[in-house]
Amino acid sequence: xxxxxSITTTTLSASHPLAASELxxxxxxxxxxxxxxxxxxxxxxxxxxxxxxxxxFHGSDLQCALEAxxxxxxxxxxxxxxxxILDLEHEVRRLKGVLRAQGLGREI
Amino acid sequence: xxxKDYYKTLGLERGASExxxxxxxxxxxxxxxxDVSKEADADQRMRxxxxxxxxxxxxDKRAAYDQLADHVARGGSPDGGFRPPPNxxxxxxxxRGPNQGPADHADFxxxxxxxxxxxxxxxxERRNYRARGEDxxxxxxxxxxxxxxxxxxxxxxxSQELDAQGRPEFKTRTLSVKIPPGVHxxxxxxxxxxxxxGHGGEPAGDLYLEVRIAPHKLYRVEDRDLYMSLPxxxxxxxxxxxxxxxxxGGGVVEVxxxxxxxxxxxxxxxxxxxxxxxxxxxxxxxxxxxxxxxTDAARxxxxxxxxxxxxxxxxxxxx
Numbered sequence: 001x002x003x004x005x006s007i008t009t010t011t012l013s014a015s016h017p018l019a020a021s022e023l024x025x026x027x028x029x030x031x032x033x034x035x036x037x038x039x040x041x042x043x044x045x046x047x048x049x050x051x052x053x054x055x056x057f058h059g060s061d062l063q064c065a066l067e068a069x070x071x072x073x074x075x076x077x078x079x080x081x082x083x084x085i086l087d088l089e090h091e092v093r094r095l096k097g098v099l100r101a102q103g104l105g106r107e108i
Numbered sequence: 109x110x111x112k113d114y115y116k117t118l119g120l121e122r123g124a125s126e127x128x129x130x131x132x133x134x135x136x137x138x139x140x141x142x143d144v145s146k147e148a149d150a151d152q153r154m155r156x157x158x159x160x161x162x163x164x165x166x167x168d169k170r171a172a173y174d175q176l177a178d179h180v181a182r183g184g185s186p187d188g189g190f191r192p193p194p195n196x197x198x199x200x201x202x203x204r205g206p207n208q209g210p211a212d213h214a215d216f217x218x219x220x221x222x223x224x225x226x227x228x229x230x231x232x233e234r235r236n237y238r239a240r241g242e243d244x245x246x247x248x249x250x251x252x253x254x255x256x257x258x259x260x261x262x263x264x265x266x267s268q269e270l271d272a273q274g275r276p277e278f279k280t281r282t283l284s285v286k287i288p289p290g291v292h293x294x295x296x297x298x299x300x301x302x303x304x305x306g307h308g309g310e311p312a313g314d315l316y317l318e319v320r321i322a323p324h325k326l327y328r329v330e331d332r333d334l335y336m337s338l339p340x341x342x343x344x345x346x347x348x349x350x351x352x353x354x355x356x357g358g359g360v361v362e363v364x365x366x367x368x369x370x371x372x373x374x375x376x377x378x379x380x381x382x383x384x385x386x387x388x389x390x391x392x393x394x395x396x397x398x399x400x401x402x403t404d405a406a407r408x409x410x411x412x413x414x415x416x417x418x419x420x421x422x423x424x425x426x427x
Contacts, residue, residue: 014297026243059296092143
């Protein structure tokens with residue numbers, strides 16, 4: 001059975017950020033876990049805020065949080081190690097992009 | 109639909125221990141990790157490995173799967189294709205625990221969703237609890253032109269729901285998604301209420317689409333900035349020049365190459381990248397290309413240049 005509907009979408013950005021509870025829900029986690037991510041520096045609130053209730057996150061934070069969740073679940077790594085792995089992953093992706101732009105992508 | 113041998117996917121025997129499953133999964137997850145793997149089909153293999161792991165690491169799902177595998181081994185699907193027998197999962201209950209992470213089953217096979225999709229849902233209904241539906245995650249790859257100008261793209265989502273008699277039923281939904289101009293890689297488009305249905309009257313979860321931009325023949329995208337290689341001749345690099353450059357928006361601009369420009373010099377065209385607040389920039393990376401010395405005149409010109417401008421690019425090597 002096929003049905004077609006048109007729906008309104010929002011793009012996560014400065015004008016449509018995610019609250020800590022929404023970020024937690026998107027990752028299948030609890031707010032405590034989001035607090036830990038902020039503490040180890042995997043994500044950061046994009047607006048100055050007194051506490052987790054006022055934190056606001058962007059798409060790149062959701063991406064980092066989801067990757068940290070998978071590293072935790074699949075490899076049993078702690079969040080401090082996940083933070084380092086994520087930094088290295090992002091650097092590898094950036095460098096691969098640079099190499100690809102110079103026509104060297106296939107050699108790595 | 110084919111029956112999936114999850115043990116084979118992980119390189120295991122049927123009687124593998126939980127520890128063996130965990131070790132096999134971690135080894136393969138490293139092997140096919142998109143950032144380190146050199147295999148061409150790493151993405152597809154990673155999905156298969158994730159799916160096998162999702163079933164075999166869960167005690168209940170594994171027991172039900174084993175029972176299904178026995179049914180298949182006894183010749184339960186004579187027509188060659190696989191169809192789960194009626195009520196095969198009677199007595200099993202699958203559910204996602206609160207700490208099982210995001211519901212990212214969207215990538216899994218038709219076999220997985222037909223076997224476990226409806227059963228996971230039924231498990232949640234049997235337990236009679238109230239909770240908002242899980243958020244779903246998927247990715248959408250768009251052309252750079254779509255990111256620049258915005259576009260409307262259709263995505264097809266497949267899910268299983270239970271009909272009035274409690275039988276699983278496949279539903280395909282086609283959603284029309286508006287891609288706003290200026291969307292960049294790693295951004296997420298959120299579709300409210302398009303995730304998993306809620307439990308006990310609570311609202312459905314959301315669907316998050318991660319934006320990916322397909323490789324482009326000219327431009328490389330980094331956030332909102334675009335990078336392009338700009339080939340120039342040694343003469344243009346040495347003396348400076350005005351060269352024409354295509355911009356991603358479709359126009360052509362004239363760019364000044366400064367005198368004595370070196371290879372790899374980066375020129376910035378302000379706000380010519382992806383639109384947004386603030387807009388990205390377009391960076392041109394100069395690449396000096398040598399004119400071929402394939403005629404007498406060209407060879408002579410090179411020799412004259414060597415005499416007129418003596419230059420040793422290897423002086424720092426000290427030999």
